[in-house]
Amino acid sequence: MTITVNGAAVSLPNDPRVSLLDLLREDLHLPGTKKGCNQGACGACTVLVDGERILSCLALAVQFEGRSVTTIEGLGMPGALHPLQAAFVEHDGFQCGYCTPGQICSAIGMAEEIRRGVPSHVTSDLSSETIALSRDELRERMSGNLCRCGAHNGIIDAIAETFAPKTALAEAAE
Template sequence: MSDSDRGAAGRSQGETAPLSAITLSVNDQVRRLEVDPRTSLLDALREHLRLTGTKKGCDHGQCGACTVLINGRRVNSCLTLAVMHEGDEVVTIEGLGDPDDLHPMQRAFVDCDGFQCGYCTPGQICSAVGMLTEVEADWPSHATADVAASRITLSDEEIRERMSGNICRCAAYPNIVAAIRGVAEGGPA
């Protein structure tokens, strides 16, 4: 048995991998952690940093409940490792706004009743914020009617397509679309 085989066999019998020291920028705060290198960003946020707004739904990247913003782009935090985000700007639902100063998307979700049980709401809101950034950058989606247009028209179909990675088991979709539309149009939702 080679040394690498013995090392792998030892770890599989209860030993853990050596911890990795990482520094993350989360919600404009530098946070230092020691984590197993296999720790997902979701678990680092929830279990190590106690930022429990980001939800663990399916843990397979299929529901979107764990969506956060990394360098302004939406990412399923269950599908990426914490050690991969040294130097990145991570924003969770807690970093978008607070109860006394809600982010416009948070306010729109409240005003439009864009949630029922609320479990998916943090991921929906983070995804919606990232999605509007994509629209502003004129990134087309599968529903974009004219990919050569100078500006993307944000129809309800376009919003639904772009938000299709976020599942709401309570089916509050019409209200979610209304909230996003309200923010996109710059007026009250």
């Protein structure tokens, strides 16, 4: 029974109670994924599983056999940051930095959801095939990731800068 984490195959835990979050943090020593509530309310534990964002605290590790998990450590490291990580630094999209890995993983999953045309509560035209990457769309879709320091504006700025141009390009191509 293995799971792929940041490209490497690792064994699943023997104890079926171990959450994906605790597997990452305690067994695999990848503490970049954060525990803020352990009950699916804060979003700090968001990781990407086969490209989709999930709350790893609500996921039992054994359910993810054969799946591919990407954590913040898999996105980029100092010296070779992912463009969104760099944008967070530039726009001061954090203060304490604790919710940050979850915000970044969530934003990457969210951008993909928008690209696929998945509507949200604030999407005005549900029949449209493309969804504009407006600030309201970003704010609505990122509302599952809490930030207590109040870096919300910087987070949205960083996401908008990173993804908006690409989406605009994609729209232009269509």
